Amino acid sequence: MSKDNFETSAIRTQIEHTQFLENSSPLYLTSGFVFENAEEMRASFTEEKERNIYSRFTNPNTSEFVDKVCKMEGAEDGFAFATGMAAIFSSLAALLNSGDHIVSARSVFGSTHVLFTNYFPKWNITTSYFNVNEPDTIESLITPKTKILFAESPTNPAVDVLDLELLGKIANKHNLILVVDNCFATPYLQQPIKFGADLVVHSATKLMDGQGRVLGGITVGRKDLIREIYLFSRNTGPSLSPFNAWLLSKSLETLVVRVDKHCENALKVAEFLENHENVNWVKYPFLKSHPQYQVAKKQMKKGGNIVAFEVKGGIEAGRSFLNSIKLCSLSANLGDTKTIVTHPASTTHSKLSEEDRLEVGISDGLVRVSVGLEDVSDVINDLNQALQ
Ligand SMILES: *Cc1c(COP(=O)(O)O)cnc(C)c1O
Numbered sequence: 069m070s071k072d073n074f075e076t077s078a079i080r081t082q083i084e085h086t087q088f089l090e091n092s093s094p095l096y097l098t099s100g101f102v103f104e105n106a107e108e109m110r111a112s113f114t115e116e117k118e119r120n121i122y123s124r125f126t127n128p129n130t131s132e133f134v135d136k137v138c139k140m141e142g143a144e145d146g147f148a149f150a151t152g153m154a155a156i157f158s159s160l161a162a163l164l165n166s167g168d169h170i171v172s173a174r175s176v177f178g179s180t181h182v183l184f185t186n187y188f189p190k191w192n193i194t195t196s197y198f199n200v201n202e203p204d205t206i207e208s209l210i211t212p213k214t215k216i217l218f219a220e221s222p223t224n225p226a227v228d229v230l231d232l233e234l235l236g237k238i239a240n241k242h243n244l245i246l247v248v249d250n251c252f253a254t255p256y257l258q259q260p261i262k263f264g265a266d267l268v269v270h271s272a273t274k275l276m277d278g279q280g281r282v283l284g285g286i287t288v289g290r291k292d293l294i295r296e297i298y299l300f301s302r303n304t305g306p307s308l309s310p311f312n313a314w315l316l317s318k319s320l321e322t323l324v325v326r327v328d329k330h331c332e333n334a335l336k337v338a339e340f341l342e343n344h345e346n347v348n349w350v351k352y353p354f355l356k357s358h359p360q361y362q363v364a365k366k367q368m369k370k371g372g373n374i375v376a377f378e379v380k381g382g383i384e385a386g387r388s389f390l391n392s393i394k395l396c397s398l399s400a401n402l403g404d405t406k407t408i409v410t411h412p413a414s415t416t417h418s419k420l421s422e423e424d425r426l427e428v429g430i431s432d433g434l435v436r437v438s439v440g441l442e443d444v445s446d447v448i449n450d451l452n453q454a455l456q
Pocket of ligand 1: 151152153154177220224249251252270271272273274283284285
């Protein structure tokens with residue numbers, strides 16, 4: 069899909085006009101929809117007639133959001149969820165049976181890791197993990213019970229990059245369903261389906277909303293798999309609210325211009341940090357020093373908005389860096405207009421042992437910066453004074 073088509077899809081994918089011929093889609097805050105008569109109601113429930121029944125199943129605003137993301141990702145179909153975690157949990161729960169096995173990258177979003185290690189085993193679903201820097205070990209983990217290959221790229225918070233083409237080949241060879249969490253890249257920078265992903269999941273909370281306002285999630289991909297996910301979700305209730313869908317669909321109209329600017333600012337921040345005397349190393353997919361720079365160049369349009377770096381002096385230096393920040397926000401979110409800094413070792417990942425943290429690429433001095441849309445010189449000045 070050319071960039072022109074991509075932007076046009078992001079702006080022009082729209083539900084039918086009402087009789088008022090509005091230019092911007094209205095908000096359909098309604099829990100249910102009415103039927104003309106008993107026959108229409110019967111035909112709707114048997115799916116002989118395709119239409120909205122109840123907003124736990126479908127709603128015009130969620131349909132617009134789903135159609136749009138499908139076009140942007142090159143996907144056949146999709147379903148929208150209340151959060152990114154609802155998308156991940158419901159999609160996998162819909163497809164997996166007791167006894168099934170997942171092979172996953174070890175560096176995945178924290179709650180995804182908790183889902184795989186603490187909750188799925190309750191239903192006899194187990195997970196084996198591979199180190200993102202040792203993809204040649206993936207095949208040795210696959211068993212006859214393996215059904216899902218799960219990964220995210222770039223990873224959170226260490227900004228490692230996985231070769232999606234390689235994952236696609238492995239999944240195809242072993243007949244696995246490849247699920248890619250594409251949250252950090254957005255469909256603008258990377259389209260995993262092109263590389264063989266069967267399903268793409270997103271936390272729409274991040275760059276899709278882009279302004280730190282609402283939670284949302286979405287899964288798009290193969291029609292037969294989405295059908296299973298739809299039936300599971302329509303009965304279990306993790307659906308996205310029409311209001312959030314309406315807002316997210318509007319946000320996608322500006323995704324390209326926002327993400328372009330995020331990437332431009334992030335690259336400047338990364339280059340600044342790379343030359344700073346109090347920084348050990350910097351990881352950003354489009355820095356030549358990134359270990360997977362070539363892979364990033366192959367599969368991503370730009371480097372994204374997340375920069376990871378290691379401040380000299382370990383956990384204490386990381387904590388004092390955070391305490392010295394003046395402009396940037398200390399917050400758990402990312403992908404906001406506002407630049408956000410976090411220090412995983414003393415906060416989100418403080419319960420892990422140092423050894424377990426290092427396994428997922430979190431050293432004691434690691435700082436994650438979600439670069440926002442402020443004047444980048446103000447962001448750089450803030451990071452600089454905090455590093456002194
Ligand atoms: C935030 C995030 C999630 C979870 O999304 P929520 O909307 O917070 O539930 C999943 N994966 C990644 C990579 C994320 O950054």
